[in-house]
Amino acid sequence: MTEEAGHIRRAVLVLASILTILVVYLYLDVWFYVQAQPPLVREKPAEPTLVPTEPLEIPLFPNLKFKSIVRTKGVYSYERMIEHLQALVDQYELLSVDIIGESVERRAIYLVKLGQGEKKILLDGAHHGSEWISSFLLMTMIEHYAYHYHTGQPFYGYDLRELLSTYTLYIVPMVNPDGVEIVATNGRGSLSYDSLLAMNGGSRDFTLWKANARGVDLNRQYPTNWHLAQNYGPPQPASANYAGSKPLTEPEVIAMERLHQQEGFSAHLTYHSVGNEVFYYYYQTGRWLERDRSLAQAVANHTGYRLRHSSGGIGGMARDHVVTTYQIPSLIIELGTNKPRPLPEFNDMWKRNRQVPCLVMTWLKQWEEP
Numbered sequence: 001m002t003e004e005a006g007h008i009r010r011a012v013l014v015l016a017s018i019l020t021i022l023v024v025y026l027y028l029d030v031w032f033y034v035q036a037q038p039p040l041v042r043e044k045p046a047e048p049t050l051v052p053t054e055p056l057e058i059p060l061f062p063n064l065k066f067k068s069i070v071r072t073k074g075v076y077s078y079e080r081m082i083e084h085l086q087a088l089v090d091q092y093e094l095l096s097v098d099i100i101g102e103s104v105e106r107r108a109i110y111l112v113k114l115g116q117g118e119k120k121i122l123l124d125g126a127h128h129g130s131e132w133i134s135s136f137l138l139m140t141m142i143e144h145y146a147y148h149y150h151t152g153q154p155f156y157g158y159d160l161r162e163l164l165s166t167y168t169l170y171i172v173p174m175v176n177p178d179g180v181e182i183v184a185t186n187g188r189g190s191l192s193y194d195s196l197l198a199m200n201g202g203s204r205d206f207t208l209w210k211a212n213a214r215g216v217d218l219n220r221q222y223p224t225n226w227h228l229a230q231n232y233g234p235p236q237p238a239s240a241n242y243a244g245s246k247p248l249t250e251p252e253v254i255a256m257e258r259l260h261q262q263e264g265f266s267a268h269l270t271y272h273s274v275g276n277e278v279f280y281y282y283y284q285t286g287r288w289l290e291r292d293r294s295l296a297q298a299v300a301n302h303t304g305y306r307l308r309h310s311s312g313g314i315g316g317m318a319r320d321h322v323v324t325t326y327q328i329p330s331l332i333i334e335l336g337t338n339k340p341r342p343l344p345e346f347n348d349m350w351k352r353n354r355q356v357p358c359l360v361m362t363w364l365k366q367w368e369e370p
């Protein structure tokens with residue numbers, strides 16, 4: 001038996017040796033094979049095949065009744081705007097409402113979106129509290145645009161369903177809700193009446209209050225040439241023109257700047273009052289200037305507002321920053337002539353301005369694809 005066991009052991013050893021040699025041979029073979037390969041070249045990913053995108057199927061709601069939700073008899077307050085936003089989203093399925101940030105006194109800053117286009121246009125109102133008529137104008141616009149988009153009816157000759165398949169309107173109707181509430185409640189709706197009183201130079205009349213609740217002027221808070229706004233304005237918090245201790249300290253402006261950064265808008269319309277004027281210029285040159293000037297001219301012609309070729313400001317303004325940083329057209333639209341009592345002028349204001357976003361979308365389309 002021992003002799004037999006010896007044979008088996010020898011046979012196993014021989015087999016194991018053969019296996020080892022085989023494994024080493026295979027390994028070396030693969031190694032030499034790999035070494036012989038040319039260095040790896042990263043292959044380019046295949047180009048995606050371009051399928052022409054079908055126009056999105058936008059549901060039609062032909063039987064909707066226009067409800068005239070957005071109304072006001074006095075200052076268009078933050079509270080009223082919230083009620084109307086709620087009623088509007090209940091009525092119009094395709095309207096979306098988001099919150100992009102909070103004010104100093106923790107009021108929400110609302111963003112309304114309408115459309116399914118890939119390109120985006122931003123409209124904002126009430127950077128300045130006393131200019132609440134711009135919020136009322138934008139909310140009125142939201143209701144009319146939503147209605148015509150849902151029912152498919154033309155809006156003064158414009159096909160909103162077609163325009164809003166290329167563009168989406170982003171609307172922030174009230175950038176400065178605290179400022180508007182200070183005006184709407186004559187200071188009483190604010191958390192600290194005494195400090196407001198001090199910032200208002202002791203006056204108990206808050207009709208012309210522009211700043212936010214900390215006395216910072218939100219349209220002097222943007223980074224572009226902010227130091228000029230700082231030198232120009234008062235050195236401490238006030239009802240208007242104080243630029244803050246540095247740019248982008250106020251939550252309302254941070255929310256707006258973040259929105260610009262995230263969304264990459266094609267154009268920006270920023271509404272103020274008063275003057276019946278359109279501003280667009282902030283040191284653009286060449287074709288860039290040509291584009292912005294001709295768009296502004298078209299808006300001025302349509303509204304009957306005066307086109308202003310000067311920058312009309314000092315720096316730190318939204319327009320200054322948007323033109324310089326994002327290099328898109330940014331128009332300041334100054335509504336009306338009577339700042340403390342704008343409502344009697346509202347019908348005229350609405351007539352002049354209701355088609356402006358349609359005009360801007362149409363104009364941009366033509367400019368981009370002549």
Ligand SMILES: [Zn+2]
Pocket residue numbers: 127128131219272273
């Ligand atoms: Zn203003």
